[in-house]
Amino acid sequence: MRRTSTGKSGHRAPARDRPRTDLDGRYPEIPGFEKYMSSGIESNGGTSLLARARGLYRGRLRRLANGKATSVRGGAGSEASSTPVFFVTGLGKSGTRWLTKILDSHPEILCKGEGRFFSAGWHRADLGPENDRALASSLYYALEHSDHLRLWIERSVWSRNDDPDEHLKALMRLATDYFLTSQLSETDKILVGDKSPLQDEEFMREVSEVYPVAKVIHIIRDGRDRTVSSMHRGWRRANQGYLHRLTAEELARGEALREDPKKLVQTGEGMFKEERLRQAARHWRLLVGRAIQDGQALIGSNYTEVRYEDLLVRPNEEVERLLGFLGADADPKIVEHCVDSASFEKLSRGRERGEEDPSSFYRKGVAGDWRNHFTAEDSRSFKEEAGELLIQLGYEKDLDW
Amino acid sequence: MPVFTSHTAFEIARGVKAFLNLEAGLTCNGTPDLQVSRDKDEEISRLRAELARLRGAPRPVSSPTEEAPIFFLIGRSKSGTSWLMRLLNSHPEILCRGEGMFFEENTSRSLFWALSRSEGVQAWLARSPWTRQAPDEGLENMLGTFVSQAMRQRLEGVRKRTGTKKIVGDKSPFKSADTIRDIGTACPGAKVVHIIRDGRDVAVSSAHHRWNNATDVGGHRNLTPDQVAKREAYRSDPSAFLATGQSIFAEGHVAEIARNWNESVGGTVENAASLGENYHELRYEDLLAEPLVEVRRLLEFLGADSGDKLVRECVKAASFEQLSGGRAQGEEDSSSFYRKGIAGDWKNHFTTEDSRIFKEEAGKLLIRLGYEKNLDW
Numbered sequence: 001m002r003r004t005s006t007g008k009s010g011h012r013a014p015a016r017d018r019p020r021t022d023l024d025g026r027y028p029e030i031p032g033f034e035k036y037m038s039s040g041i042e043s044n045g046g047t048s049l050l051a052r053a054r055g056l057y058r059g060r061l062r063r064l065a066n067g068k069a070t071s072v073r074g075g076a077g078s079e080a081s082s083t084p085v086f087f088v089t090g091l092g093k094s095g096t097r098w099l100t101k102i103l104d105s106h107p108e109i110l111c112k113g114e115g116r117f118f119s120a121g122w123h124r125a126d127l128g129p130e131n132d133r134a135l136a137s138s139l140y141y142a143l144e145h146s147d148h149l150r151l152w153i154e155r156s157v158w159s160r161n162d163d164p165d166e167h168l169k170a171l172m173r174l175a176t177d178y179f180l181t182s183q184l185s186e187t188d189k190i191l192v193g194d195k196s197p198l199q200d201e202e203f204m205r206e207v208s209e210v211y212p213v214a215k216v217i218h219i220i221r222d223g224r225d226r227t228v229s230s231m232h233r234g235w236r237r238a239n240q241g242y243l244h245r246l247t248a249e250e251l252a253r254g255e256a257l258r259e260d261p262k263k264l265v266q267t268g269e270g271m272f273k274e275e276r277l278r279q280a281a282r283h284w285r286l287l288v289g290r291a292i293q294d295g296q297a298l299i300g301s302n303y304t305e306v307r308y309e310d311l312l313v314r315p316n317e318e319v320e321r322l323l324g325f326l327g328a329d330a331d332p333k334i335v336e337h338c339v340d341s342a343s344f345e346k347l348s349r350g351r352e353r354g355e356e357d358p359s360s361f362y363r364k365g366v367a368g369d370w371r372n373h374f375t376a377e378d379s380r381s382f383k384e385e386a387g388e389l390l391i392q393l394g395y396e397k398d399l400d401w
Numbered sequence: 402m403p404v405f406t407s408h409t410a411f412e413i414a415r416g417v418k419a420f421l422n423l424e425a426g427l428t429c430n431g432t433p434d435l436q437v438s439r440d441k442d443e444e445i446s447r448l449r450a451e452l453a454r455l456r457g458a459p460r461p462v463s464s465p466t467e468e469a470p471i472f473f474l475i476g477r478s479k480s481g482t483s484w485l486m487r488l489l490n491s492h493p494e495i496l497c498r499g500e501g502m503f504f505e506e507n508t509s510r511s512l513f514w515a516l517s518r519s520e521g522v523q524a525w526l527a528r529s530p531w532t533r534q535a536p537d538e539g540l541e542n543m544l545g546t547f548v549s550q551a552m553r554q555r556l557e558g559v560r561k562r563t564g565t566k567k568i569v570g571d572k573s574p575f576k577s578a579d580t581i582r583d584i585g586t587a588c589p590g591a592k593v594v595h596i597i598r599d600g601r602d603v604a605v606s607s608a609h610h611r612w613n614n615a616t617d618v619g620g621h622r623n624l625t626p627d628q629v630a631k632r633e634a635y636r637s638d639p640s641a642f643l644a645t646g647q648s649i650f651a652e653g654h655v656a657e658i659a660r661n662w663n664e665s666v667g668g669t670v671e672n673a674a675s676l677g678e679n680y681h682e683l684r685y686e687d688l689l690a691e692p693l694v695e696v697r698r699l700l701e702f703l704g705a706d707s708g709d710k711l712v713r714e715c716v717k718a719a720s721f722e723q724l725s726g727g728r729a730q731g732e733e734d735s736s737s738f739y740r741k742g743i744a745g746d747w748k749n750h751f752t753t754e755d756s757r758i759f760k761e762e763a764g765k766l767l768i769r770l771g772y773e774k775n776l777d778w
Contacts, residue, residue, distance in 0.1 A: 115531050123521075136528040142521025149515045156512070157498045158551040158571070167551065174546040179531040179539065194531070 083213045085180050086193040086326055088113070089203060090219035091287050093229040095308040097361070099219050100195040101342035102311075102319060108328045110187050113195025117176045118206045120144045122199035138199070139175060140206060143168050172210045191328055193217075198287045204294035204303070215326060216299055218291055221308035222395045223284035223386050224370035230280055231271055232363055239359070249273060258358060261372075270375035277378055281385035289389050309367045312353075315339040469553050470568045472592035472703055473584055474499070477666050478574035479606035480598035481685040483738070486572040488696065488719035493565040494705045496556050499572030503548045504583035508576045513544055513583060545587030568705055570594075576661075578668025585675055592703060593676055595669060598685035599772050600662035600763050601747035607658050608649045608750075609735050618736075625651070636735050648752045655755050659762035667766045686744040692716040 088103065088111065090096045096113075104111040116138045123137035123145075136142070143149065153164045184192040196203070207216055235254035238246050246254075250273055257264055257271055264271050295303040304325050311318050316335050323330035323338075340346070344353040344365040351357060356364040374382070383390075383399050390396045474489070474497060476482045482499070490497040506513045516522055517540060526536035548571075556569040573580065584593055612632040614620030624632070628651050635642040635649060648655070673680040681702040688695045696715055700707035717723070721730040721742040728734060733741040751759070760767075760776055767773045 112530055115529050116525065136524035137521055139522070139525045139529070142519055142525050145521055146515060146519035148510075148518050149512075152502065152510065152512050152515045155510075156501055156551070158501050158555050162554075170550055170554075171543070171547045174550055175543045178542050178546050179529070182542070183531055 083177065083211075084184060084191045085177060085211070086191065086215040086217065087118075087207065088193055088195045088217050088219065089198055089291065090221070091226060091284060092197045093226040093233060094221035095219050095311065096195050096197050098308075098342060098347065099217070099306070099311065100193070101347065102315075102338050103193060103322070103326075105338045105341035106323065106328055106334060108189050109191045109193065109326070110184050110189045111193040111195065114197060115139075115176075115179070115194040116196070116199075117172070117194060118196060118203050118210070119199035120206060121202055140172055140210075143171060169210045176211060191326055193326075198291055201287055201290040204291050204298055208294070208298035212299075213302065215302045216295060216304070217322060217325070218295055218303065218305045219308060219311075220288060220292075220305055220393065222367065222370070223281060223288070223390065224374065224382055224395075225308075225367060226284065227277060227280040227382070228271070228370050228373050229363065231276070232358055233361075236359060236361075247273065250276065261356075265373060265375060268375050268377070270378050271373050272378055274377070274381055278381050278385050281382045285386035285389045289392075312365075312367055467553065469556055470592065470704055471549055471552055471588065472568065472570040472594060473580075473588075474570050474572040474594045474596070475575050475580055475584075475669070476596035477598070477600075477603055477662055479603045479610055480574070481596050481688065482572050482574050484719055484724065484742075485594070485596050485688070486570075487724065488715050489570060489699075489703075491715050491718035492700065492705055492711060493563075495568045495570065495703065496559050496566045497570040497572060498555070501548070501552070501571040501573050503544070503571065503573065504580045504587070505576055506579065506583070508579075512548065513587075516540055516544060541583070541587045544583075545589075548588060549591075568703055570703075575665055575669065577665050578672050581669045581672045581676070581680075585672070590679070592679045592681070593673070594699065594702070595673065595680065595682045596685060596688070597666060597670075597682060597770065599744065599747070600659060600666070600767065601751060601759055601772075602685075602744060603662055604655055604658040604755075604759065605649070605747050605750045606740065608651075608654065609740055610738075611651075611654075613736055613738070627651075632735075639733070639735070643749060646752060648755050649750055650755060655758045656762055659759045663763035663766050667763075667769075670770075689742075689744055 088096055088100055090099075100111050100113060103109045114135060116135050118140050119138045120140035123141045124135075150164055150168075153159045153167045159167050180192045180194060184190070204216070207214060234246050234250070235257075238251055238254070253264060253269070253271055253273075256269075292305065295305070304322070306318055306322060316332070316339055319338055320330045320332070320335045323335065344362060345351065348355075348357065348360060348362040348365070351360075351362075353365045379401065383401075387396070387399045391398065474482055474486055476485075486497045486499050489495050501512070502508075502510060503512045505511050506517050508514055522540070522543075523536070526532045526539045532539040552569045552571060556566060560566050575581070581593060581595070584591055611622055611624070612628075614622045615624040615629065615632070616622065617624070617629060631642075631647070631649065631651075642649075670682070673682070681699065683695055683699060693709075693712055693716060697707045697709075697712045700712065700715075721739065722728065725732075725734070725737060725739040725742070728737075728739075730742045756778065760778075764773075764776045768775065
């Protein structure tokens, strides 16, 4: 399809400048916003609220356009310019998807995933035609491991005097920036975020090197709950055919749990094989611990954290804070709208929080569920592997639990 | 001038500005007035990089000259692209280098080839939710942003030393008509200069170029003993060799060049239509005959200063005498890249058979481009 010289059937003209031209002087109509303002929210002062929101929207768009005039093409070099790009990260099963939905329901924010831009050290080898929906290795991995590309950089008259890694970073930044903002420009929104779960320990460092002006929201959940959630996901995926990831014994425990949710704890057998639990605890300690440390040190004021548990108990307060952090409109009505459209009831299609469906991605949606599943042995193992981080994060006061 | 709007950069810039104002004995009024003068701008960049280093963060890639105009100088190889590159690069406002090897997906070692051969990149483009709707377009866009960035970044480096260069161009001879199409899709808005030369002179020049790149003189091309003998015979006495009626070309070489010239040059002229005003074509022969006129036109097209004095200096800097290290135009050195530098030399070289073959493969394009009126030559 790339072979035709002019119009590509079905494609819009491939204009790299598209994100800019849309913002260049004229401000697009915002039908989605208007519809939402007039129907989704009860009229509180009616037109004045709409007018105010619109004024804010346009003002921000104008600022964005000004920033863009000097930014997008510049690439990694122009780190002083503003960017509409942010990342939502967190270890898997910590609420990244939930938070992504909350943010995406905001009239100014486009947020989806997973782009898999970062984590150069992370790749998957089992990409076959049979799992064509599976995500590929990260873009950074792909670029770093393209020998032809590296050779080109080392030889080209335009790059051979420089450090090839700096050029790879620039290419990463340019590609990330381009792909995110070009989709953004096709919407009425002004901020764009990718849901990028933590794949390895280097995520924050890479973002700080490649994309230092992007904002990062890190969602953190009690490691014990996310481990329970993760085990359930393992069983769900086994039902979808990914049997090789679990042992026969683990599959059997999944069956037992399904028949009688309480039995495994009562017998002391538990839902986890010890090594699986220890592995999960270590994983949580290493990745979350490092992300917190690097996020604060390397990304600084562009980095913030949010707890899954806080988002549960005081969603409006937390969402308002996050919107402020991103520079989005944090009007209480809009906050309410965001929280509501990503409520557990909506995401699970009708179940109440705590009402469990093990086969659903939105399984139970509560905090502290680990208490229903951990045996004394499980607690001891987890404590040994990650007890200190639980204390550091305030989930426990000490190791006596 | 950059406008600092990012939160962090903003804070740092404000801090640095306050510092500079203090130094100058001024007071900072604290308002976020971010329009700062150029030299302070540079100072701020320096301090910011220093601050980033101190914070343990890596240094940012040096800031490229954002928004600088970009152009591509293209042409079939042996058509004068290197000559024109040197000519343009001698202009104080223009940085022109080569060869970038950016385009042509099917030409090995090009950047496009490298990216499209990366299985990881292809898999990512096909599967990422941000690109999977149009992975091919994604690849072109990666290519385009990277090309522009690499060129502008180099321009920024040179500009820091010379202070005058503000337009950047890459010279890459093309292998096919894909180059101009790739430029149009990956770098829309970039200007394209296409230099065309009579295909028969291209063929003669290519024959000498092959001889110069043979393995026995340190090159990469394998010549048969026959061809080496031919080269030596020609070089010991060119007119005697030509008088024998032998062709300088190896078996099939004329046909190969004529075919490629026909396809690549003819195709490029056709594809150029989609670039509209961003396309400028010039002839090697015109550049020889009327350099001042052609160069002025070219500089106007590129948006560079085209004053008489500059035009004359550019022409002089890239004169045949300069490039060949002192030979006069027409004075041949078969072993030099700048061999002879004239138009119509094919008449001295082509045998009747060479002409017949060339006519068959590319006779119509010669007419279309005005090099001949018909096939009776």
